[in-house]
Every structure is written in C-alpha cells, then in structure tokens.
Amino acid sequence: MKRNIYVVNVLIIAIICGYCVNLEAQNKYPEPEPMKPGMSEFWTPQPKIVTPGKATENAVISPPSDAIVLFDGKDLSAWKSNNKEGGDPKWIVKDGILIATPTGSIETKQHFENYQLHIEWRISEDVTGKSQGRGNSGVFMQGIYEVQVLDSYQSETYANGQAGSIYKQTPPLVNAMRKPGEWNVYDIIYSAPIFKKDGTYRIPPRVTIIHNGVVIQNNTTILGTTEYIGFPRVVEHGAGPILLQDHGNAVNFRNIWIREL
C-alpha cells in the first residue's frame, strides 16, 4: 500500500514539474508573431508637400515653394553691406542680374545654420586676368567658410583655390566649369558645426556641393575658417549669413534661394 502511495506521489510531482518547466519555457521564449509587410510601415506623419521649381528664361531651376528667396532679380532687400559701416549694398542690379562691384562684400540680413543653397553665377565673356585674378568671388557659409567662385575654365590656379574648392583647404573632386559667358550653378548642402564647451568642434562643418549637376564636394569636412595667409582656425560661432565676396571682379549672380534643413 505504502509503495503505491509513493509511486502516485512521484507521478504527481513529475507531472507538476513538467507543467512548470513547460510554462517557464513559454514565458521565456514567447512565440513571436509572424512578421507581415505592414508591421514595418508607418503612414503618419506624411512628408510636407513642396512644389519644385522649373527651368525658366532666367533660372536653371526656379525656387521651390518652401524656399526663402534671397535674390529674385529685382532688388537686394535681403542683403546688407559687409563693410564696417554696414548699410545697403552697393552692388549693381541690372536686367535681373546682380553684379559684384568693388564696394565690399555683401551678406544676407538673415542668418542660417543647416541649409540647401542654390546660386547661379557667371563669369563675363570678356573676362581678363589670370589665376586668382580672373573672375574671383566666393560664397561664404556662415560668413567664414568660403566656396570659391572663379573662372576655372581652362585657366590654371592652385588646386585648392579653383572654383568649387573649399578655399585653401579642399579642391573640388572634378572641374565642372562652364566657359565664360555661360551660367554656372552651385547647389550647396551645408551642415553647421556643433561645438564642445571648450569651443572646439564636436562635429565640424560639412558640405556637399553640386556644380552644374556634378558632385564636386561630397560631405567634405571643413577644417576651419577661410584664411588667405596661414591655416584654418576653429572659431566658435552661431548661425551666420551667406556672404558673397567682393574680390574686385564683376562676377554676375542670379536666382539665389535657400531652404533651411
């Protein structure tokens, strides 16, 4: 009799243990639900709709609907002089074109951080001079980092000073220049630097540039300020203007717009 009770007890314990082990296994390793296509999709929020620009008589591509227009061929109301005195810029607006004059550089009144900038520029057909003296201007990001504007069409200069270079730092990947008299286009995608507490870069400024549809800078790291003499410096700053350089040459600009990112 005792032996029978013992056997029954052992059987009951075995069944309970088996159940517990099974339950624990189930808790530890729940059966995953089989994935369905919709489980890796989300529908909201949808990207904002932007109406793209189009080619016109006076633009390779006109501003998209969400762009801030910096120059539309009419006036320089978005700009001021970079001279010490400041005030209205003295550059010429004629027939829808902005012409650099030797009256100092100009900069946008509004300051920016991360953006897509579109700017069309042209070297005069009757350009003279050579190397850095031939159709020189520049687009400065945040007022201190220059993308060179120059006649680099069959005109030699130092590689890191030609059109599309991060001036005195990084040459363009290729030379995609159009000849004097034809319009060039820069599409510049710029990421502002992020600084550490000690004023050095945590993330340096970076830029991608498309010149006439050709990538000439690919997420290039900018080493610091543009210096004519000496090496780049790291200077802590916040949002800054787009600056167009007066280098004494009558470079033409048109259709300038920007999209903050």
Ligand code: MG
């Ligand atoms: Mg320049």
